[in-house]
Amino acid sequence: MKNIKITSTGSYLPNTKITDKELEEKLKLEKGYIKKRTGIETRYYAKEEKIEDMAKKAVLDLLKKEEIKDIDLIITSTTTTNNLMPGISNYIQEELNIENAITLDILAGCSGYINALDVARLYILAGISKKALVVGVDILSKYVDEEDVATAVVLSDGAGAILLEETTEEKMYFSQIEANIDKNKILTCKSDEKIQMKGKEVYKYAVTKTVENINKLLEKAELTLDDIKYIVPHQSNIKIIKGITSRLKVDENKVYKNIKDVGNTFCGSIPIAIDQMKKENLLKDKDKIILIGYGGGLNTGSILLEI
Amino acid sequence: MKNIKITSTGSYLPNTKITDKELEEKLKLEKGYIKKRTGIETRYYAKEEKIEDMAKKAVLDLLKKEEIKDIDLIITSTTTTNNLMPGISNYIQEELNIENAITLDILAGCSGYINALDVARLYILAGISKKALVVGVDILSKYVDEEDVATAVVLSDGAGAILLEETTEEKMYFSQIEANIDKNKILTCKSDEKIQMKGKEVYKYAVTKTVENINKLLEKAELTLDDIKYIVPHQSNIKIIKGITSRLKVDENKVYKNIKDVGNTFCGSIPIAIDQMKKENLLKDKDKIILIGYGGGLNTGSILLEI
Numbered sequence: 001m002k003n004i005k006i007t008s009t010g011s012y013l014p015n016t017k018i019t020d021k022e023l024e025e026k027l028k029l030e031k032g033y034i035k036k037r038t039g040i041e042t043r044y045y046a047k048e049e050k051i052e053d054m055a056k057k058a059v060l061d062l063l064k065k066e067e068i069k070d071i072d073l074i075i076t077s078t079t080t081t082n083n084l085m086p087g088i089s090n091y092i093q094e095e096l097n098i099e100n101a102i103t104l105d106i107l108a109g110c111s112g113y114i115n116a117l118d119v120a121r122l123y124i125l126a127g128i129s130k131k132a133l134v135v136g137v138d139i140l141s142k143y144v145d146e147e148d149v150a151t152a153v154v155l156s157d158g159a160g161a162i163l164l165e166e167t168t169e170e171k172m173y174f175s176q177i178e179a180n181i182d183k184n185k186i187l188t189c190k191s192d193e194k195i196q197m198k199g200k201e202v203y204k205y206a207v208t209k210t211v212e213n214i215n216k217l218l219e220k221a222e223l224t225l226d227d228i229k230y231i232v233p234h235q236s237n238i239k240i241i242k243g244i245t246s247r248l249k250v251d252e253n254k255v256y257k258n259i260k261d262v263g264n265t266f267c268g269s270i271p272i273a274i275d276q277m278k279k280e281n282l283l284k285d286k287d288k289i290i291l292i293g294y295g296g297g298l299n300t301g302s303i304l305l306e307i
Numbered sequence: 308m309k310n311i312k313i314t315s316t317g318s319y320l321p322n323t324k325i326t327d328k329e330l331e332e333k334l335k336l337e338k339g340y341i342k343k344r345t346g347i348e349t350r351y352y353a354k355e356e357k358i359e360d361m362a363k364k365a366v367l368d369l370l371k372k373e374e375i376k377d378i379d380l381i382i383t384s385t386t387t388t389n390n391l392m393p394g395i396s397n398y399i400q401e402e403l404n405i406e407n408a409i410t411l412d413i414l415a416g417c418s419g420y421i422n423a424l425d426v427a428r429l430y431i432l433a434g435i436s437k438k439a440l441v442v443g444v445d446i447l448s449k450y451v452d453e454e455d456v457a458t459a460v461v462l463s464d465g466a467g468a469i470l471l472e473e474t475t476e477e478k479m480y481f482s483q484i485e486a487n488i489d490k491n492k493i494l495t496c497k498s499d500e501k502i503q504m505k506g507k508e509v510y511k512y513a514v515t516k517t518v519e520n521i522n523k524l525l526e527k528a529e530l531t532l533d534d535i536k537y538i539v540p541h542q543s544n545i546k547i548i549k550g551i552t553s554r555l556k557v558d559e560n561k562v563y564k565n566i567k568d569v570g571n572t573f574c575g576s577i578p579i580a581i582d583q584m585k586k587e588n589l590l591k592d593k594d595k596i597i598l599i600g601y602g603g604g605l606n607t608g609s610i611l612l613e614i
Contacts, residue, residue, distance in 0.1 A: 084386045084450075084496040085416040085603030086489050094488045103486040103604065104422045107412040109392040115411045122429035128482075143391075175435075179381075179410040181401045182393055189391040191498040296392030299410060 003171040004121050006307065008163040009275035010062025012054055013262065014046035023153055026146075034153045039238020043156030043263030045141040051081055052091035055137040058159035058271070059092055067163065068096045073129035074103045075120050077112030077267040079189060079296065080138045081105060088137065102129065108179075109187070110234060110266040110295025112136070114303055117164070117291070118175045124166045135161045136267035145194040154237060155195070156263025160271025170306075172288060176217040177301035180209065187296040206236065207243035209300045210292055214248065217290065217302045225250045228304070229287040230277070234294055235259040235269045244292070256282070266295065283307045310478035311428050313614065315470040316582035317369025319361055320569065321353035330460055333453075341460045346545020350463030350570030352448040358388055359398035362444040365466035365578070366399055374470065375403045380436035381410045382427050384419030384574040386496060386603065387445045388412060395444065409436070415486075416494070417541060417573040417602025419443070421610055424471070424598070425482045431473045439471045443574035452501040461544060462502070463570025467578025477613075479595060483524040484608035487516065494603040513543065514550035516607045517599055521555065524597065524609045532557050535611070536594040537584070541601055542566040542576045551599070563589070573602065590614045 020034040020041055035041055046054055055076060074089040081088055089103035102123070108115040113136035123129040140155035182188070186201040210233075218224060225231075231254055233241050238259055245255045258276050265272060270291050277283050287307040294300045327341040327348055342348055353361055362383060381396040388395055396410035409430070415422040420443035430436040447462035489495070493508040517540070525531060532538075538561055540548050545566055552562045565583055572579060577598050584590050594614040601607045 079391050081391075081414070082498040084388075084414060084498055086492075086495065087414045087416070087604065090416075090486060090489065090604045090606070093486060094490075097488070100485050100487060102422070102484045103415065103606065104419070104426075105414040107388070107391060107394045107414065108410065109394070109397075112411070115409070119411075119426055119429070122426070122433055125433065126429055177409045178407050179397060179400060180407060181404070182397065183401075185393075188393065191389040191391055297394065297397045297410065299397070 002125050003167050003169060004124050004164050004173060005167040005169065005171055006162055007165045008062045009278045010058050011160040011272040011275040012057035012061055013044040013158045014049055014054065016045045016047050018043050018045055027149055027152065038154050039259050040154060040263050041260050044158060046139050046157040051137055051139040052083055052088045054139065054157065054159040055088050055092055055135050056095040058135060058161040059133060062161045062163060068098065070131045071098055071133050072101050073120060073123050073132035074101055075106060075116045075132065076135040076137060077106045077108065077116035078137050079107060079109060079112065079266050080140060080143055082191065092135065109297035109299040111293025111299045111301050112267045113270045114177060114291060114293035114301035117303060118177060120164050121173060124164065130166045132164045133161060134164055135159065136271045138266035138268050140266060143189055143195045150199045151195050151197050154264045156265050158262060158265035158268035158272050160268050160275050162271050162274060172304065172306040174217055174221040174304045175301065176213050176220060178213065179297050179299045182298045189296065203240055203243065205298055206240045206294045207247060210244050210294045211247045213300045213302050214290065214292065217304055221304050227288055228254065228290055230289045231255045231292065232270060232273050232289055233292045235262060235273060236264050309432050310474050310476060311431050311471050311480060312474040312476065312478055313469055314472045315369045316585045317365050318467040318579040318582040319364035319368055320351040320465045321356055321361065323352045323354045325350050325352055334456055334459065345461050346566050347461060347570050348567050351465060353446050353464040358444055358446040359390055359395045361446065361464065361466040362395050362399055362442050363402040365442060365468040366440060369468045369470060375405065377438045378405055378440050379408050380427060380430050380439035381408050382413060382423045383442040383444060384413045384415065384423040385444050386414060386416060386419065386573050387447060387450055389498065399442065416604035416606040418600025418606045418608050419574045420577045421484060421598060421600035421608035424610060425484060427471050428480060431471065437473045440468060441471055442466065442468045443578045445573035445575050447573060450496055450502045457506045458502050458504050461571045463572045465569060465572035465575035465579050467575050467582050469578050469581060479611065479613040481524055481528040481611040483520050483527060485520065486604045486606045489605045496603065510547055510550065512605055513547045513601045514554060517551050517601045518554045520607045520609050521597065521599060524611055528611050534595055535561065535597055537596045538562045538599065539577060539580050539596055540599045542569060542580060543571050
């Protein structure tokens with residue numbers, strides 16, 4: 001029986017750090033407003049870089065050279081690409097000089113990384129891929145209306161990457177992915193427009209649907225939250241994360257958070273978090289973790305996997 | 308053992324028909340130039356419509372109402388979407404009023420429909436989906452430089468859709484999907500730019516790589532072209548299609564062509580062709596066909612499936 005294993009991780013945050021102080025002055029907000037409402041202190045903007053360059057840097061952070069040549073599948077999730085063709089995955093292939101691979105980019109809202117990881121696993125299970133690179137990247141600063149407090153104080157740029165490999169070790173994996181109709185268009189972005197977000201409605205959707213989704217996932221896995229070492233939520237906003245934590249009645253220490261330093265990076269969010277957890281040595285062999293994505297679509301998805 | 312079966316097809320071409328005559332006058336080309344070079348007589352432009360509306364119309368062409376509610380997976384391939392979130396698949400979900408489904412859009416160049424179909428099959432094989440809607444749509448008129456003869460005479464707008472269902476019947480399926488580095492950037496498009504194509508280099512790539520790709524596919528399937536009822540190539544340009552036909556040494560009548568009337572619709576190309584073949588009653592139960600995609604990326608892919 002084939003299973004999947006995370007064998008390496010990487011991430012990249014751009015150089016331009018934007019502090020709350022800077023944004024509060026610009027937006028004429030009182031001191032402390034942003035931290036209080038969002039839990040964010042800093043976010044990063046890619047001033048000169050292209051989105052594909054950010055993705056490449058996350059991948060280069062991950063890989064040892066001898067691992068590159070065997071990669072046979074590259075999937076990138078994004079919501080802010082301008083690379084219609086070649087796609088970001090093609091640019092990564094070029095950077096790594098991989099002669100032949102399956103490459104595709106996935107658009108599935110802020111939770112697209114969940115879809116990307118799930119598709120990569122199916123390719124590994126089917127025996128088509130043995131070593132898959134799954135990347136999440138967004139360059140939200142380009143799609144932020146600088147005067148829109150709701151998005152300007154939250155959104156950030158970043159990229160993360162995971163190397164997923166076939167293993168014969170027993171590794172539990174379950175996913176629960178769904179999309180619901182966004183009747184009121186509470187979270188939208190066109191390639192030639194800025195991101196529009198109705199904060200209160202997004203909060204309500206995110207907390208309610210995510211908790212429902214995780215409960216379905218746990219039921220499928222026949223596990224409870226006691227069996228889970230860490231929950232890694234999409235780092236959207238501290239209030240949403242706290243809302244989910246409280247509704248799940250789960251110990252706050254089990255819920256990984258890096259939003260204070262990183263901000264909300266959409267598709268970069270989950271792989272950046274996993275990379276940081278790896279680098280902080282938080283993840284041990286056989287730990288069961290739950291990744292949670294939610295956002296535009298409305299797409300919601302969670303994955304329970306074993307390290 | 309689970310297999311997949313095409314249970315319904317649909318397509319949509321916009322109302323505004325553009326003739327060679329019109330384009331030849333506009334581009335100051337001699338009469339007959341376009342037909343001779345490309346094999347195309349007419350193409351269709353979506354003047355007022357949005358890409359998601361074209362996709363919806365292809366899907367509505369396909370479905371009987373009682374079939375809709377069970378769709379649990381919607382995958383749309385495109386190269387020209389401006390719908391970063393919600394995606395086109397989300398808009399289709401909304402149009403069909405499907406309460407819950409997995410939805411994602413795939414960017415993988417002109418051959419993205421091959422990737423979309425392949426991913427949908429993996430979801431069905433894994434038991435996660437029972438009824439998947441796989442859509443291909445492009446609105447190339449928006450990305451055409453009207454004065455660039457190479458692309459202006461070839462590109463067209465269109466959408467196609469296939470309903471893919473789980474079956475326990477024996478149905479052969481093989482896929483061979485690959486991407487190679489586009490060193491010389493012979494076929495590119497950014498969301499804020501027009502499509503750039505180096506015609507001669509695209510011809511060379513398309514014919515060479517596609518033939519290699521099909522040979523790998525046949526080897527995997529342990530079949531020869533004699534076992535194949537139809538080859539359905541991406542309808543890019545009659546010269547490329549003829550080049551592939553001649554290199555494969557396959558009977559020209561086995562190679563389905565609708566490019567004369569439809570033009571090159573990128574991701575719409577293959578599902579529109581399959582829909583037309585179904586409507587022309589060309590496809591019978593147990594026929595083995597090969598679908599071939601190639602284009603920007605450079606992504607190349609073929610699927611051998613049994614009707």
